[in-house]
Amino acid sequence: MQYISHQDQQLAFEQTDKPKISSNEVLVKVAAIGVNRADCMQRQGKYPAPEGDSPILGLECAGTVCELGSEVDPKWQDKRIFTLCAGGAYSEYVAVDAQQLMELPDNISMAQGAAISEVYLTAFGALFELGKLQSGQTALIHAGASGVGGAAIQMAKSAGAQVVITAGSDEKCEHAKSLGADHVINYKTTDFVEYMKAHNLSANAIVDPVSGRYLNKNAKVAAMDCQIVMLAFLDSRFAEVDFARLLQKRISFHASTLRNRSIAFKRALRDAFVARFYDDIANQKYDFNIYKIMPWQQASEAHAILEGNENSGKVVLLVE
Known part of the structure; x- marks a missing residue:
């Protein structure tokens, strides 16, 4: 698969193997990526990935589930989803803990979905x-x-x-x-x-x-x-x-930080959020607050927008 590397603070496309999923995980074909300040800091060497997480950038995405771990409910197969990621979203495929997935309604675009999870x-x-x-x-x-x-x-x-x-x-x-x-x-x-x-x-x-x-x-x-x-x-x-x-x-x-929390914490946070606010999101009662949608070939420009404090709202990359 293709992914975006961050050697010497520079972003560039490289090739690597698809992630191997654990029994509790799914493989997601990534359609859109939410860009966060944490990505910029990690690229700069100031915010390394926690031990065990993917070293590839990217803490949230929207996409389609294409492979299930042995313990995962079959209902997730081929579902459109949005989710937090333990790194790895700047790629064509990412492994995600299935209990952190949220179903993306058909009336919400992948770009909108990628702008939700982290924020x-x-x-x-x-x-x-x-x-x-x-x-x-x-x-x-x-x-x-x-x-x-x-x-x-x-x-x-x-x-x-x-x-x-x-x-x-x-x-x-x-x-x-x-x-x-x-x-x-x-x-x-x-x-x-x-x-x-x-x-x-x-x-x-x-x-x-x-x-x-x-x-x-x-x-x-x-x-x-x-x-x-x-x-x-x-x-x-x-x-x-x-x-x-x-x-x-x-x-x-x-x-408070979110990235280095345990899987159990993130699952509980996801469940509490879904119970209270998912219906509002599914019914599009919120503005998903997207400042700019860009092809992932422009990831460097996306980082520059955040680092220059230019944006009001989210910057999203589309995987094309």
């Missing part, structure tokens, strides 16, 4: 599993025009929450508003702490891929018993922390 499962885990967001509460979502941000906005609104987002341009703020955000803040022109205080807003759950200097600012706008969920540290990996404020408001701070 929706990440946002779901952050907002609801860790963030404990409830109807009538307020969610603060940083990088609100990102793939995870767009998924978080839409699920939070479905759950009856108020949504405040930050983003780095007026255009990105308008994009987030179109997805349902109630308050949008261009952090380059407006301090989100001042805005939220002026509008009498406090956050019950905060989804934060920025970290660094944002930690103390988040604490200033946090409601009592707020859950702050850190997904990355785009600002800085270090910060001085005002522990008195954290104690005063009984703030809980979570550092």
Whole structure:
């Protein structure tokens, strides 16, 4: 099969054998690939694959099941699916744990399917599993025009929450508003702490891929018993922390990643997400928030879009 290698930070097509599947896995013929910042970091040598996972890039895809492991329910044969991958999606075929598969409805394209798994499962885990967001509460979502941000906005609104987002341009703020955000803040022109205080807003759950200097600012706008969920540290990996404020408001701070979680964790997360939000996805109640669809021959250009922070929403590669 063909796959995209990442030697010396350069992406190039190479040939290798199809993956051999375990008894609990299926082989998926890949039709579309969701591009993530983690792919860029892995290409740069900053985010190696966990031991046992495929060294090939790619954490999510949509495609068709073409081979079943011995323990897999026969119902999956030839099904259109979307799924997380333990690496390996930048290829014509990828091996996937069958219990993480989600069926792709006929009315949703492969490109749309490839834009769902990583961002929706990440946002779901952050907002609801860790963030404990409830109807009538307020969610603060940083990088609100990102793939995870767009998924978080839409699920939070479905759950009856108020949504405040930050983003780095007026255009990105308008994009987030179109997805349902109630308050949008261009952090380059407006301090989100001042805005939220002026509008009498406090956050019950905060989804934060920025970290660094944002930690103390988040604490200033946090409601009592707020859950702050850190997904990355785009600002800085270090910060001085005002522990008195954290104690005063009984703030809980979570550092969360998805890639290096156990298979059991990912299965449980998938099941909880499907039980609550799959019907909304199948009925296309959400905007799948795709910024650009590109042929996989343009994978380098796709990475450049993410690294330049150009995109509002997901970039998807079509396997052609």
